[in-house]
Amino acid sequence: MNIYVDKDKCVACGMCVDSCPAGFHFGSDGLAEGKTDIPQDIVDDVWQTIEDCPVAAICLK
Ligand code: SF4
Structure with a gap:
């Protein structure tokens, strides 16, 4: 499976990188x-x- 972040939505709050560093990094x-x-x-x-992202920018496929 692949994780996708919609960069048009991401506000760089860092929640995903902090809570799941195995799945996310900052570009x-x-x-x-x-x-x-x-x-x-x-x-x-x-x-x-995905549930916690404040702008619903993450999906998993
Ligand atoms: S939690 Fe959502 S808004 Fe925050 S850094 Fe991750 S993708 Fe961007």
Whole structure:
């Protein structure tokens, strides 16, 4: 599975990077980016970030 961040929505609050560093990092533009081909054992944490993102910028496919 891959994590996608809509950079047009992301406000760089850092919540996803702080709470799930295995799935997210900041790009050189200062906005969050999702990692690709993520391990199954972080999927629950990613779903939590999807719920908690203040601007609903994250999806998982
Ligand atoms: S939680 Fe949402 S708004 Fe905050 S850095 Fe992550 S993607 Fe951007």
